[in-house]
Amino acid sequence: MENTSSVNLGSHNIAISERKNMVINGVKKIDSFDEEEFLIETTMGYLFLKGEGLEIVKLDTYQGNVSIKGKINSFNYVESATKREKEPSLIGKLFK
Secondary structure, three states: OOOOOOOOOOOOEEEEEOOOEEEEEOEEEEEEEOOOEEEEEEOOEEEEEEEEEEEEEEEEOOOOEEEEEEEEEEEEEEOOHHHHHOOOOHHHHHOO
């Protein structure tokens, strides 16, 4: 008998509290992030988050949850990660 393990990411939810705390469920991976932008692959597509002083508070890769704090200015779903990769992020600028 083969022993396999799989991660059940479940449903995708976003909760925002007082525009400064965000909890996202159904996260597959975080493609890129800095203090102003996050690009997150979720079970429902790519999520692009913009803000100020953003940082990861908690990351649970097994459950697919991430908690982010900082001033949240906007978030939206994008067609693919390649559209946002064309715009250099702070981390991308540092490693050029």
